[in-house]
Amino acid sequence: MRIFTMAALAAATLPLAACLGGGGDSDGDLPENFEEIADLYEAAEAGELEEATEEMMSGTATLEGAIAFEDVGEDEDLEVIGDLTLSANFTTNEVTGSADSFEIYTDDDEVEATLSGSLEVDGDITGTTMTAELWGTLTDDEDHDISMIMDGTFYDADGDLVVAGDVEGTIDDEYHEGGFAAIEE
Numbered sequence: 001m002r003i004f005t006m007a008a009l010a011a012a013t014l015p016l017a018a019c020l021g022g023g024g025d026s027d028g029d030l031p032e033n034f035e036e037i038a039d040l041y042e043a044a045e046a047g048e049l050e051e052a053t054e055e056m057m058s059g060t061a062t063l064e065g066a067i068a069f070e071d072v073g074e075d076e077d078l079e080v081i082g083d084l085t086l087s088a089n090f091t092t093n094e095v096t097g098s099a100d101s102f103e104i105y106t107d108d109d110e111v112e113a114t115l116s117g118s119l120e121v122d123g124d125i126t127g128t129t130m131t132a133e134l135w136g137t138l139t140d141d142e143d144h145d146i147s148m149i150m151d152g153t154f155y156d157a158d159g160d161l162v163v164a165g166d167v168e169g170t171i172d173d174e175y176h177e178g179g180f181a182a183i184e185e
Contacts, residue, residue: 030066031083031101033183037065040157041181044164049155051128056161057090057154063163065182067099067134067150072176078112079105080138084182086163088125088154095130097121102138113140121150128154134167144172150180160184 031037043049067084071077082102088095100118103111115138123132134148152165164181 030081030103031064033064034066034081037181037183040065040155040162040183041164041179043157044153044155044162044181045179049157049162049164052154052156052161056156057088057125057128059090061088061090061161061184062086063088063161063182064185065180067167067178067180069167069171069176069178072104072171077107080115080178081105082115082119084121084180086121086182088130088163090125093125095121095123095125095132097132099134104140115140115144119146123150125154130154130163130165134169146171148176148178152180157183 040049063086065084065086067082069080072080080102082099084097084099086095086097098118098120102115102117104113104115106112117136117138119134119136119138121132121134123130130150130152132150134146134150136146138144138146146169148167148169150165150167152163155162155164161184162181165179167178167180168176170176
């Protein structure tokens, strides 16, 4: 999957553009730790991370990161990226959270629109995996109903607790896929 690809390229080239006198903030308002999150997602997808240990998955943890939906829009050439905050309770085996601050990115790494609203996360933890419902409404010039499922795995990234995985479901009754990653803060 190419999740995070367009915006990661924008984030990586922004410092270079600034040095060269380029104007504008073409990468919009990406999550603060976006580059790290994109790298963690790719490492998880490539099988380069070990699953989290029982010791890492005890008590509660707050994880922050990003979530992205790909192939969005009339021509299926847009990517939607937002901030993700998860609260994992390993005692009750529940995960909750929210996603907000969404922006729509074009193939040219430009922000096409900002979406208001937030999505809710509610699900369960089983072993080192999580499954959660993601739902809500995001709005630009119209409302967009989101109903998706997040499937992820908890990993050990050099001693840091990370969760990364895929998301799939509907945006306005049309099927879409994406991915997410978050690291314990």
